[in-house]
Amino acid sequence: MRILFLVAGILCVGGAIAQTQHPVKCGMQKRHEAIIARHPEYAQFLKDQKASLQASADFYKLFKMQGSGDRTTAISAVPVVFHIVVDSAQFNDMGGTAGIIRRCDSQIAVLNHDYNRQNADSTLIPSGWRPLYGNVGISFGLAHRDPSGNCSPGYDVKIIPGTSLTDVGFDIDTETVAAEKLAGTGLPAWDESKYYNVWCVNFTGTSNGTLGITTCRSDVTGGFANPWEVGVDILYNTLGSTGPTGAATGMGSWPNPFNLGRTLSHETGHFFEIWHPWGDDGGLCPWDAGGADDGLTDTPPESDAVYGTPSYTVPGGTINDACQDSSGINVQPIGIACLSYMDYTDDNAMYMFTTDQANAMASMVLLSPSSVTGATGYGTIGESYSLTQNPSLLVPCTPSGLAPSPTELNSSLSVYPNPTTGEVNISVNSAAEKLKDIVVLNLLGQQVATVKGQNKDYYSIDLSGLSKGIYFVKCNFASGSVTRKILLQ
Numbered sequence: 001m002r003i004l005f006l007v008a009g010i011l012c013v014g015g016a017i018a019q020t021q022h023p024v025k026c027g028m029q030k031r032h033e034a035i036i037a038r039h040p041e042y043a044q045f046l047k048d049q050k051a052s053l054q055a056s057a058d059f060y061k062l063f064k065m066q067g068s069g070d071r072t073t074a075i076s077a078v079p080v081v082f083h084i085v086v087d088s089a090q091f092n093d094m095g096g097t098a099g100i101i102r103r104c105d106s107q108i109a110v111l112n113h114d115y116n117r118q119n120a121d122s123t124l125i126p127s128g129w130r131p132l133y134g135n136v137g138i139s140f141g142l143a144h145r146d147p148s149g150n151c152s153p154g155y156d157v158k159i160i161p162g163t164s165l166t167d168v169g170f171d172i173d174t175e176t177v178a179a180e181k182l183a184g185t186g187l188p189a190w191d192e193s194k195y196y197n198v199w200c201v202n203f204t205g206t207s208n209g210t211l212g213i214t215t216c217r218s219d220v221t222g223g224f225a226n227p228w229e230v231g232v233d234i235l236y237n238t239l240g241s242t243g244p245t246g247a248a249t250g251m252g253s254w255p256n257p258f259n260l261g262r263t264l265s266h267e268t269g270h271f272f273e274i275w276h277p278w279g280d281d282g283g284l285c286p287w288d289a290g291g292a293d294d295g296l297t298d299t300p301p302e303s304d305a306v307y308g309t310p311s312y313t314v315p316g317g318t319i320n321d322a323c324q325d326s327s328g329i330n331v332q333p334i335g336i337a338c339l340s341y342m343d344y345t346d347d348n349a350m351y352m353f354t355t356d357q358a359n360a361m362a363s364m365v366l367l368s369p370s371s372v373t374g375a376t377g378y379g380t381i382g383e384s385y386s387l388t389q390n391p392s393l394l395v396p397c398t399p400s401g402l403a404p405s406p407t408e409l410n411s412s413l414s415v416y417p418n419p420t421t422g423e424v425n426i427s428v429n430s431a432a433e434k435l436k437d438i439v440v441l442n443l444l445g446q447q448v449a450t451v452k453g454q455n456k457d458y459y460s461i462d463l464s465g466l467s468k469g470i471y472f473v474k475c476n477f478a479s480g481s482v483t484r485k486i487l488l489q
């Protein structure tokens with residue numbers, strides 16, 4: 001991160017940003033430190049990666065200026081699969097199957113907006129930053145074919161017992177094998193050369209409070225990760241977006257203020273090899289001993305992460321932190337990049353990637369590796385290009401068994417005995433959806449009993465205290481309801 005002097009007409013005014021204690025949003029720094037503790041050479045590996053990043057961005061910029069390189073072959077959207085590994089309470093907390101579908105759809109929309117300069121809140125970008133509002137140009141779509149060629153809704157779900165929660169989630173300190181990525185305890189990655197794998201999990205142990213963490217492709221190249229680990233983990237209920245009004249219903253709950261899908265916008269930046277603007281150096285400036293930066297030119301020096309919703313009211317949009325140098329040598333004409341998706345601000349206070357951030361990512365995804373054959377010093381250009389070469393995976397098809405039709409729901413349900421003297425049993429075919437809840441109604445439509453759905457296939461309700469007569473047992477699923485008439489005698 002060198003210094004950018006060339007944005008004309010922008011006032012260099014700013015002040016220190018008041019910071020309060022916040023949980024660390026992203027586990028990347030902690031993960032890096034954990035790997036370095038076991039593999040000291042990883043520190044130099046990361047430095048080398050950052051050192052080549054600006055060259056990668058410039059290389060892509062050159063191709064764009066020539067109007068040729070980035071589209072030399074057909075580029076398709078990146079197929080995304082969400083692996084949801086949660087317990088039944090968390091599944092319900094995501095709004096069940098219907099909520100998950102909406103979360104997946106809205107998350108893809110957020111990615112496509114944020115990575116193509118189409119985010120509606122870009123109107124909030126201060127004028128000083130507008131010239132650097134970057135367009136990554138990468139598109140995303142739900143994967144509609146799994147690696148075996150079967151139809152897919154773009155997600156898979158594994159409900160785990162609540163008691164096994166401590167086994168799920170990447171424990172950074174102990175570097176526990178990522179249980180959510182193993183077949184026995186979670187959901188394995190789909191071919192990482194074709195799919196962008198995103199696991200939605202609950203972070204546990206010392207990772208508790210983390211919103212996201214990424215295993216990069218370069219980690220595999222360097223020998224620090226397995227190919228099947230490549231991808232992103234996000235806190236399960238940050239998946240998707242409520243929309244700017246926050247008024248979405250039927251989608252469960254959100255760890256506000258992280259309800260706009262920007263956790264994955266941030267982690268996807270890591271996935272495509274860009275870093276936090278402050279360099280993860282513990283509050284130092286790049287010129288301090290031990291200081292670091294993100295390797296990119298147009299993100300000004302920054303001491304540490306910025307949280308919350310900074311007030312971008314300084315004329316010209318300038319906002320600075322402890323790395324402002326009054327000597328004038330390290331002038332920051334446009335202030336720090338705390339409004340970038342790669343900072344730690346709230347979801348509604350991040351609006352953009354910078355041009356260099358965008359070009360660096362594009363160089364990894366939109367250029368084929370062959371574009372740099374024989375060249376050195378350009379980092380890992382083209383490392384994720386293969387993700388853009390599989391358009392057939394994006395073609396929608398109707399999955400079977402994943403979204404039961406009303407007929408399927410009806411046939412999956414048994415209510416017995418009927419007539420009954422009191423006890424009513426409800427069994428649900430385990431191949432169908434889990435029940436959300438059961439409501440018993442009398443002939444007037446009044447609720448006389450309710451049972452909340454759990455992760456099980458069998459329920460029993462005692463109606464012996466009710467008057468004899470006809471009742472309706474209404475079983476609600478995420479995708480519909482089935483009602484049976486019973487006689488209590």
Ligand SMILES: [Zn+2]
Binds near residue numbers: 027028270
């Ligand atoms: Zn991060």
